[in-house]
Amino acid sequence: MTEGKWRIPPSVLRLLDRAPDDRAVVVLLRHSVRDHLPEGDAGYVLPITDIGRQLALELGGLLRGRLRTLHASPLVRCVQTAQALAEGAGANVAVVPNRLLGDPGVFVLDGRRAWANWKQLGHEGVMRHLVTEAVALSGMARPDEAARFLVHSMLVAAANRPGLHVFVTHDSLVTATAARLLDKPLGSDDWPWYLEGAFFWMAEDGVHSAYREDEAVRPGPLCGLATGDVLEFARREIAATVGFDTGARFFLAGGAFKSLLTGRPPRxxxxxxxxxxxxxxxxxxxxxxxxxxxxxxxxxxxFEVAGRVVEIPHKTEPDTLAERLARFDIGLSAVGVEHRPDGEWSVMVHPIALESAVRREVRLLKPLVNWKYALATLERMRRYAVELGFSVPREEEAEVWRVFEAQDAELRAALIERYRRTGAGGFGIMEEVACRFQ
Structure with missing residues (x-):
């Protein structure tokens, strides 16, 4: 489409007509019209133009009565587009910043390294890689894992609230995500116009994806504890918090990987x-x-950084990832990634973690190595179950109480005191202790 003839893309009009009204429908939308990018410049500060604002207002009018939430890349043109959509829709909807939609974001992890790809391959070369290749370019995520995680997180953010949930982003994210969910290598003719987007919604048969004339259904969960998903989650979080150039050997391990199941950011x-x-x-x-x-x-x-709390434990042992995972008590915590100074990564997922995810149960690693913190473990099990919508099998809770009750009165009192110091409180732990030992 040539400049001066911008209009709302016909594909968006068609998909708005056929999007189900009784579902939470996610729209991954390219921002509105901007000026041309300066040569050799990513254009981070470019706003939308006057015609871009006018078109976004017009599209917003078509969303009136259906718009539920708005999310945007932190870049100014995406935020401006989202604000104009809300104004056009007459909706009192706040624009929620979402770093997955930006640069860095779900596909670009390290902006400095990733920019070298654009200089070497050009935009078309980078896009070709994102829609066809399995491996990650320097400073970037593996495309398939990134696309699935993005759609998973957007659907979770929509919270099953029927209506339209718009996520304003950039052409590369729309193209790569649509290509991966449709399982179709979209070419340059398929790149989105301004204000064109891909639509996603959950149904009984899986995740539905629609972009232009193409539609597909993907059964089953989009993300899980598969090696690729675990690795890309770790790379994304490490890039956002400490970066890839620490020169340190360390493990990211523990409950943070539940985000792959919940679709929400880690605590x-x-x-x-x-x-x-x-x-x-x-x-x-x-x-x-x-x-x-x-x-x-x-x-x-x-420490607090990039919207995360990062904890660096005082202890610097054990020396291997396998030993580190063996020191957890809950299977879903026994997931980890090792980063080495040479830039190499390795992944380990305990079989009980995989079993827990498949069975949708919070299960223990037995015997409990941290038995002195048994009550805190029980609280964490119940919290995990609430966060994930899982169950805690009766026999798993019984094992915690068996360990607790096996101690003499003095040790039980010490375990209770330790829980008071280390537990978050809640989930009825102290009340149950009182009932059992009144």
Whole structure:
């Protein structure tokens, strides 16, 4: 479409007509019209034009009564597009910033490294890679895992609320995500116009995807604890918090990987250094990334950065990822990735973690190695179940109580005191203790 003849893309009009009214429909939308990018410039600060605002207002009018939520890449043209959509729709809807939609984001992990790909391959070469290749370019994510995680997280954000949930982003994200979910290598003729987008919604038979004339259904969950998903989650979180150039050997391990199942950001990240030197390198990297000290922790130094709490445990052992995972008590925590100074990565997922995900149950690693914290483990099991919509099998809770009741009165009192110091409180733990030992 030539400049001066911009209009709302016909594919969007058609898909708006056929999008189901009784479902939460996610629209991954390219921002509205902007000026041409300066030569050799990514154009991070370019706003939308006057005609771009007019078109976004017009499209917003077509969303009137159906628009439920708005999300946008932090870049100004995406935020401006979202604001104009809300105004046109007459909707009192706040624009929620979403870093997955930006640069860096779900596909671009390290902007400096990734920009070299655009200089070497050109935009068309990078796009060809994103829609056809399995491996990651330097500073970027593996495309298939990234696309599935993005759609998964958007559908979770929509929270099954019927209506339209619009996520404003850039052409590369729309193209790559649509190509991967449709399983079709979209070419340059398929790149989205301004304000063109891909539509996604959940139904009984799986995730429905629609872009222009193409539609597809993908059964089953989009993300899980498969090796590729775990690795890309770790690379994305590490890039956003400490970066790829720490020079440290460390593990990202623990409950953060539940995000692959929930689609929501992790509560916190535990980065386990394997030596005091590696630990110092991690803390230096956090400070270089602008991290600030978070509240005190009993077993770790905690920092806030990029919307995350990152904890660096005081202990610098064990030395292997397998040993690290063996020291957890809950199967879903026994997931980890090792990062080495040479840039190599390795992934380990405990079989009980995989079993837990398949059975949708919170299961223990037995025997409990941290039995002195049995009550905190029970609280965490119940919290995991609520977060994931899983169950806690009766026999798993019974095992925790068996360990607790096997102690003499003095040790039980010590376990209760330890829980008071380390537990978050809630989930009826102390009430149940009182009932059992009144």
């Amino acid at each position: 916190d990240l535990d980065l386990w250094a394997t030596s005091e030197h590696d630990r110092a390198l991690l803390i230096d990297a956090l400070r270089a990334c602008g991290a600030r000290i978070a509240g005190p922790r009993m077993f770790a130094d905690a």
